[in-house]
Amino acid sequence: MATKVMVAMSGGVDSSVAAALLKEQGYEVCGATLKLFANEDIGITDRTRICCSLEDVEDARSVAYKMGFEHFVFNFGSHFEREVITRFARGYAHGQTPNPCIDCNRYIKFSLLLQRALLLENDCIATGHYARTEYDAASGRWLLKKAKDTSKDQTYVLYAMTQEELAHTLFPLGGLLKSEVRVMAQEQGLINARKPDSQDICFVKDGDYAGFLENVMEVPSAEGDFIDMQGNVLGQHKGIIHYTIGQRKGLGLSFEMPHYVVAKDMQTNTVTLGGQDALFSTSLTAGDLNWISIEELTEPMQVTAKTRYKQQETSALIRPLENGTILVEFDQPQRAVTPGQAVVFYDGDNVVGGGTILQG
């Protein structure tokens, strides 16, 4: 009997091609599009087109219809609000810089959607992510591996996947190049073949996340002082949530050299500014860890690591600390290590694991 797979279809090219590929390969495919929020809930009253819009749902449905398989729309709005949007707001309220995409993958796609899929008697789910999975008989563990198209590799946002989730997930695009996917979409005559890649935070309009936090989520954010490394006041900031470590644009202050956000202090409501060289650090601590290629980190391990999505990995030594946190020591100083963001570890193409940065 054919394996039943539910494909998470965003309405974009990638997931559409993923579905088409699985169908071709003989899987019994159905599609699912997630309704994650209503426009009114995120402060949009006009017909602005963003992620999860009606058009996206219809794109997905039309692709499914064309390929001849079932298509579901799941309303995960309340979960999305609780697990992703609220987390996002809380993170900023605490001076961190969260990554909502990772939370969405972790708490929605690979948990809630997977559960729903299994409930509907599917064997697994599939997404259009560029990544690969592989069962390693030697260790008895499921591995998450980088995509063939390294320029599109998305393992960074998938590091939180559990063994159970990996065992029930297919990434049909892992062995393809983005350019090949576009061509396949054209050949299949998919309506979204030329649709631009998604970007920016899906639930925030026009990239104005600070406005979203203040106006929709009502995160308090008072004006305060910009200070230099010595504590001298340099000017006024618009509220700490407007800034993240390493940020240069939007400070509105002019100096001989460009200045960057070096630190944020919620207690004093100050934002510390400094030159480029003040941003580098050689170590960080991380918590909320998830391990993939290993069961647990019990002793120091040499890995490569990256602290943001589009970044070249550098070698680092990770070692366990007390209470479930770890210390990451880089060979080369890293720029703008930011609390709240994820640090992901690799061993060649394998994702070793990752966690949330606690301190830079």
Added chain:
RNA sequence: UGGGCCGUCGUCAAGCGGUAAGACACAGCACUUUGACUGCUGCAUUCAUAGGUUCAAAUCCUAUCGGCCCAG
């Protein structure tokens, strides 16, 4: 009130008679399934104001306004 200095883009700042450098800020675009970084492009027909000298002035002269310093 005498004496001296200075007023060039939002900020800092070149220019010193030949037809407005640069940096920072800012904006747009590119990059990007987070926030950032980065890259590219744009950004003073005008040099405090008003006259004058000159073929030609931000650059010289005069006056006015504004700021600074020393002397009182």
